[in-house]
Amino acid sequence: MAIRRGRGVAAINYPTGMNLGGDPTQALVHSTPTGNFMVTLSSVDLGQGMKQIMAQICAETIGVPTDRVVVDTADTDTGPHCMGTFASRGTHRAGNAVIQAAKEARQVMLEVAAEELEVNASDLETDGKGNIQVKGAPQKSISIFDVALSAHFKRGRSISGRGMFLIPRSYPEKETGAMKPSTCYAHACTVAEVEVDDETGEVTVLTVKNVFEIGRALNPKMVEQQLVGGSWMGISHALYETTEPYYPNRDHGGTDFNQYLMPGPGDLAQTEIIVLERPSADGPFGAKGPGEMCANPQIPAIANAVFDAVGVRIDTLPITPERILRALKAQAAG
Amino acid sequence: MELRKDYFADVRKDGLNEIGQPRPRLDSPGHVTGKTAYFADRNFPGMLHLKMVRSPHHHARIRSIDTAEAEKHPGVVKVLTARDVPHNVYTILILIQIGPEDETVLADGKVRWKGEAVVAVLAETERAAQEAATKVKVDYEVLPAVFDMEEALKPGAPLVNEYHGQNYYLYDSGECRKVRFGDVEAGFAQADHILEQTYQSSPIEHAPTETTGCVVAPEGNDRFTCYTNTQAMFFTLDNTSIILQMPGSKLHFVGGTVGGGFGGKVDVIVEPIAILGAKLTGRPVCFIYSREEEMQISSPRAAEKVVIKDGVMKDGRIVARKVTGYTDAGAYSRHSPYGAQKGAAHYPGPYTIPNVWIDTYCVYTNRTPSSAMRGFGVTIGDFALEVQMDKLARLIGMDPLEFRFINAYRDGDMKAHRQPTEGAALIECMQEASRAANWPVAEKYMAMSSYRKGA
Incomplete structure (x- = not known):
C-alpha cells in the first residue's frame, strides 16, 4: 500500500456564443x-x-x-x-x-x-x-x-x-450535420499532477498547470479571477460533485454545503495560469469567451493522471475513492 | 497568471490605453463590504412569501388536490393550482422556435419527477407558507418511473412526457442530431487498432452563492416590477409574458447583479408564478429558493453517456471516430435539446479526423429536469474525448501529448460539420504546456504552428 503519483494531460477547444448563433x-x-x-x-x-x-x-x-x-x-x-x-x-x-x-x-x-x-x-x-x-x-x-x-x-x-x-442563425443540414456552430473558439491545455492513496482511494491534486488561449485578455486581472475559479471548479467536477451520490437510488442527495461535496481551500491544488492571445476575427479587440472552457480540461487531465498513478481507468464522473478502490480490486483480481 | 505575449504577436496590436489594462473592478468594493444590493435586499410592506408543494413521487397521476386545510391556515392569503395559470404548459426555448411546449408551471393531472411543483402557497410569512404547504392534500396514483437513459429508450419503457410521445427529443433530423463526414466504416476498416469505450457522468449542482429567486411588486400603473437574478432579462420577461398571457409592456424586470449563475439561472421558473401571485393578491411577493431547493430542485447539469469508437493508425493518426452522445434531460426539455445538439457540433473535438459519424440524443427520464450549466453540451464530451485520447496514445505506445500534436486541428482544416478551421491555437497551448509542465515532446512538435500557408 502506497501513495502513488501520476500526471495527465488534456487539450480542448470551446465555442464562443450560443451554438448556431442567432443570439443578438x-x-x-x-x-x-x-x-x-x-x-x-x-x-x-x-x-x-x-x-x-x-x-x-x-x-x-x-x-x-x-x-x-x-x-x-x-x-x-x-x-x-x-x-x-x-x-x-x-x-x-x-x-x-x-x-x-x-x-x-x-x-x-x-x-x-x-x-x-x-x-x-x-x-x-x-x-x-x-x-x-x-x-x-x-x-x-x-x-x-x-x-x-x-x-x-x-x-x-x-x-x-x-x-x-448578431451572428445570423445557422440551421444544421439534416443528414450531414453541415452547420456553422460558432465563429471563434478558445483553447486550453492542462497538465495535472496527482497523488493517489491506493489503500483509501483518495486523490490529492498537487498541481494544475493550465494554458488558456482566449483571444485577448481585455482586463488581465479579471481574466485571472475567472480562469483560476474555473480551474478549481474543474477539480471539483472531476473528484467530488454529484447531486445523486447513490444513483440509481435517488435519495440522500446533498441539500446544503455540508452534504454536497466540493473541495475546500485545503483541497485545492497549486494552480498555474498561462494565457496566450490569438485575437479572433470578430471579437471585441479580438476577445473570445473563456468563461466556460476554463473549467473543462482539468477533468480529463485529472482522470488521466489517476490512471498514470495507479493504472485504473475511472470512466464515470465523479472519480470517487470508492470507484478507485473497486477498480483497484478488480485489477488485482485480474 | 502569466501573459505570454510572444505567441501570436504578429497578429495582435498591443499598447491600447484601457484594453489590456488590469483596472480594478468598480463593483468589487461593494461586493466585499456588503453594500452591493441584490434582488433579495428589496423588501416591500405587505410582501407575501411563496412556498411550493412538491411531488414526493418520481412519476404519478394526480387523482385530486385538496387545498381547503391549507387555505384556512393562519396567514395564508392565496393558494394557486394549475387552473390559476393562464398558459400553464410551456417550454422556454419556444422563443427560438424549439418546441413542443412540454412542461407545466404547476402540475396538472400528473407529476413526472420528484420535486415537481404542484401547488403554490402565498402567506404573510415564510413560516406560515411553509406550514400551510404541508396541509395541502394531494392524492397520487404512483406510476412506474424510469431513471436510466438506456432503459428509457427501450420499447415498452414508461412514457415520461406525453407532449413528446416518446422518450427522446425529435429533431428535424430524427431521433438524434447527426453529423456525417467521410466514410467512418471505411476508416475503421483501414485502421490498425479500434477502441470503443463508454463514459458517463452524474448530475452536478451549479452551487451559486445566491439561490434562485425574485421579488415582485405590483405598481400603481397596472404594471409589475420583478427584481430577479435571472441570467437573461428579456428571455425571462418574454417567457413570462407567454405563460401569464400578459402583454410584455406590463412587465418591468430589474436585475443584473447576480451572486453566481453558472447556467443555473436561465430556466424561467420563479418569475412567472411569483408575478401571478402578485397579480391575484395585489400584494408584493417574494419567491426565493432555499438551499435545498437550489441543490435538489433547480436544474442540475445533465447526466450524460458518451460512447466513442475510434480507428487509429500505428503512426498516431486517428482515421475514424464515431461518437454517440446521450443527454439525460430528466422529465422536461428546458434547454437540453439545445445542449445535446451543441454536443453534435463539438465532436470530434479539436482534432482533424477524415471520417466522422456523430449522433447525439436528448433523452427523457423521470430524473430532475437538467438544463444549462457552464460548459453546456461540451464538458462531459471533453472528459470522454480526452480520456479516450489518452487511452489511444497508450494503445499505440505513444506519448499522450505527442499523440495530440499529430491530430491537432490547424487553420484551414475542414471540420466534421464542414466549416474550415479558423484561428486555431491548440498546438501553441500544448507547446506552452509542454514547457510549463516540463513534459518534453520531440522538436518537430515544438516547431509546429496552427498557421498554415495559404489558409
Whole structure:
C-alpha cells in the first residue's frame, strides 16, 4: 500500500456564443452634459465583472479613461435587448454592440469638437486622458468636458450611438450535420499532477498547470479571477460533485454545503495560469469567451493522471475513492 | 497568471490605453463590504412569501388536490393550482422556435419527477407558507418511473412526457442530431487498432452563492416590477409574458447583479408564478429558493453517456471516430435539446479526423429536469474525448501529448460539420504546456504552428 503519483494531460477547444448563433445583443451609449459616458444594456453581470469590461471597451473606443464610463444594465425599461449572459457570450456579443454604439457616439463627439476647433473631424484624435486634439498638433486641443457642454447647450447635438451585434442563425443540414456552430473558439491545455492513496482511494491534486488561449485578455486581472475559479471548479467536477451520490437510488442527495461535496481551500491544488492571445476575427479587440472552457480540461487531465498513478481507468464522473478502490480490486483480481 | 505575449504577436496590436489594462473592478468594493444590493435586499410592506408543494413521487397521476386545510391556515392569503395559470404548459426555448411546449408551471393531472411543483402557497410569512404547504392534500396514483437513459429508450419503457410521445427529443433530423463526414466504416476498416469505450457522468449542482429567486411588486400603473437574478432579462420577461398571457409592456424586470449563475439561472421558473401571485393578491411577493431547493430542485447539469469508437493508425493518426452522445434531460426539455445538439457540433473535438459519424440524443427520464450549466453540451464530451485520447496514445505506445500534436486541428482544416478551421491555437497551448509542465515532446512538435500557408 502506497501513495502513488501520476500526471495527465488534456487539450480542448470551446465555442464562443450560443451554438448556431442567432443570439443578438444591443447597446446604447450617450454622453452626459459634462462628458461622462453612459452605456445602457440589459445584459446581466453574474459576478464575473461584465460591467467593468463593458466600461473598458466603451472607454477604449470613445478614447476616455475607464472611470468616465458608467454602465447601467439589466433594467428592461431602459436597456435594449440582450439574449442573456451564458454560452461564454457576454464579452463577445455585448462587447461588439458597445463598440458599435461607442463608435457612433465618438463620431458625433469629434464632429462637435471639429466645429469648436474649426478643423475637420477627420483630423482629430483623442489622447485617452479626456481631450481631443489635432493630429500632429496636440497643442490645438479641447477637453471632452467642453465638447459635451457645447454639444448639449450650444450646438444641439446628441453625443450618442446605437450598437447591435448578431451572428445570423445557422440551421444544421439534416443528414450531414453541415452547420456553422460558432465563429471563434478558445483553447486550453492542462497538465495535472496527482497523488493517489491506493489503500483509501483518495486523490490529492498537487498541481494544475493550465494554458488558456482566449483571444485577448481585455482586463488581465479579471481574466485571472475567472480562469483560476474555473480551474478549481474543474477539480471539483472531476473528484467530488454529484447531486445523486447513490444513483440509481435517488435519495440522500446533498441539500446544503455540508452534504454536497466540493473541495475546500485545503483541497485545492497549486494552480498555474498561462494565457496566450490569438485575437479572433470578430471579437471585441479580438476577445473570445473563456468563461466556460476554463473549467473543462482539468477533468480529463485529472482522470488521466489517476490512471498514470495507479493504472485504473475511472470512466464515470465523479472519480470517487470508492470507484478507485473497486477498480483497484478488480485489477488485482485480474 | 502569466501573459505570454510572444505567441501570436504578429497578429495582435498591443499598447491600447484601457484594453489590456488590469483596472480594478468598480463593483468589487461593494461586493466585499456588503453594500452591493441584490434582488433579495428589496423588501416591500405587505410582501407575501411563496412556498411550493412538491411531488414526493418520481412519476404519478394526480387523482385530486385538496387545498381547503391549507387555505384556512393562519396567514395564508392565496393558494394557486394549475387552473390559476393562464398558459400553464410551456417550454422556454419556444422563443427560438424549439418546441413542443412540454412542461407545466404547476402540475396538472400528473407529476413526472420528484420535486415537481404542484401547488403554490402565498402567506404573510415564510413560516406560515411553509406550514400551510404541508396541509395541502394531494392524492397520487404512483406510476412506474424510469431513471436510466438506456432503459428509457427501450420499447415498452414508461412514457415520461406525453407532449413528446416518446422518450427522446425529435429533431428535424430524427431521433438524434447527426453529423456525417467521410466514410467512418471505411476508416475503421483501414485502421490498425479500434477502441470503443463508454463514459458517463452524474448530475452536478451549479452551487451559486445566491439561490434562485425574485421579488415582485405590483405598481400603481397596472404594471409589475420583478427584481430577479435571472441570467437573461428579456428571455425571462418574454417567457413570462407567454405563460401569464400578459402583454410584455406590463412587465418591468430589474436585475443584473447576480451572486453566481453558472447556467443555473436561465430556466424561467420563479418569475412567472411569483408575478401571478402578485397579480391575484395585489400584494408584493417574494419567491426565493432555499438551499435545498437550489441543490435538489433547480436544474442540475445533465447526466450524460458518451460512447466513442475510434480507428487509429500505428503512426498516431486517428482515421475514424464515431461518437454517440446521450443527454439525460430528466422529465422536461428546458434547454437540453439545445445542449445535446451543441454536443453534435463539438465532436470530434479539436482534432482533424477524415471520417466522422456523430449522433447525439436528448433523452427523457423521470430524473430532475437538467438544463444549462457552464460548459453546456461540451464538458462531459471533453472528459470522454480526452480520456479516450489518452487511452489511444497508450494503445499505440505513444506519448499522450505527442499523440495530440499529430491530430491537432490547424487553420484551414475542414471540420466534421464542414466549416474550415479558423484561428486555431491548440498546438501553441500544448507547446506552452509542454514547457510549463516540463513534459518534453520531440522538436518537430515544438516547431509546429496552427498557421498554415495559404489558409
